[in-house]
Amino acid sequence: MSFSTNPQGGPVFSIKMEMGSTTENPLHTHPNGQLIMTQYGSVTLQTDQGYWMVPPLCAVWVPVGIRHRARADDQALIHFLYIQPGLDQLPDHCCTLDLSPMVREMIIHLSDLNADYEPGSQTHRLALVLLETLNQMPSRQLHVPVPEDKVLQTIAQHMQQQPDARPTMADWAKALAMSERTLARHMLKHTGMSFGRWRQQFMMMLALQKLGSGMSVKSTARELGYTSISAFISVFKSILGETPSRYIS
Structure with a gap:
């Protein structure tokens, strides 16, 4: 449809x-x-x-x-x-x-x-x-800003394709030939968020898509690179106000 x-x-x-x-x-x-x-x-x-x-x-x-x-x-x-x-x-x-x-x-x-x-x-x-x-x-505030910016588009595309990889800001700064401080300023300027907060919001958007398609909480946490299901549940609830199990019910 x-x-x-x-x-x-x-x-x-x-x-x-x-x-x-x-x-x-x-x-x-x-x-x-x-x-x-x-x-x-x-x-x-x-x-x-x-x-x-x-x-x-x-x-x-x-x-x-x-x-x-x-x-x-x-x-x-x-x-x-x-x-x-x-x-x-x-x-x-x-x-x-x-x-x-x-x-x-x-x-x-x-x-x-x-x-x-x-x-x-x-x-x-x-x-x-x-x-x-x-x-x-x-x-x-459930917005994940991804403006038409080459740096952010590169990171967002990688996170969608390999959500379990979870490279750090230092890893991204090195890959993009930038200093960590420059990348942090760039992220704040274009999204209004820190790198960690932006990545967390982006991950929860992916989590909603996976849970909505019928994936279990455990499998969703694993696909997003969480080694602890309790950590995933805690982050999910802090951003969305519900536990994943309550969401899919």
Whole structure:
């Protein structure tokens, strides 16, 4: 199944898609703002500036005109909420929103209703309540910045291909013919994070993809180069607020 890039509906409407296999759509934009929420499974959003993770109880907000693509794992059920420009008070940049159970249930219910509804109808009233409540949801820092920078692109590509290798910053500085201090400054300038924090965030993005595809916690930890499963669980919970086992349940 492919993602629809410009579906039609009312000023605020939601559609759902159940993926039968790992799916990734091409980079595209929308004339409406888009909120991507998973009911189960894993989704990672990519933009020109990096990646956003979508853990349970959260959703990623994509403003109008932002180039992006979403990667959904096998058997994921995703809800796409579309909002006409000017109706929301959400940020003008991508962010991960921490959704309350009530907001999640409203989005799920709206996905089951006709997207092309009449003004003043019950569906319209539900959409307006959802929009007002959504504007109050807090954001979470689950962004992995990977800008169009040769150094960062090189490191990110290696981590995706060999996530268990885990070279240190000293190893990377040597490979890139840079001093450790220069690499540390470069990382902070382009990502706003230390090398260690950025790598940790990137690893958790990979962990979400693997867990969402059905891989066990133990196998995921091993594939990411963790020698201790307890260390992996601790890092996962510190960043995502849930243990891996609770996430996949």
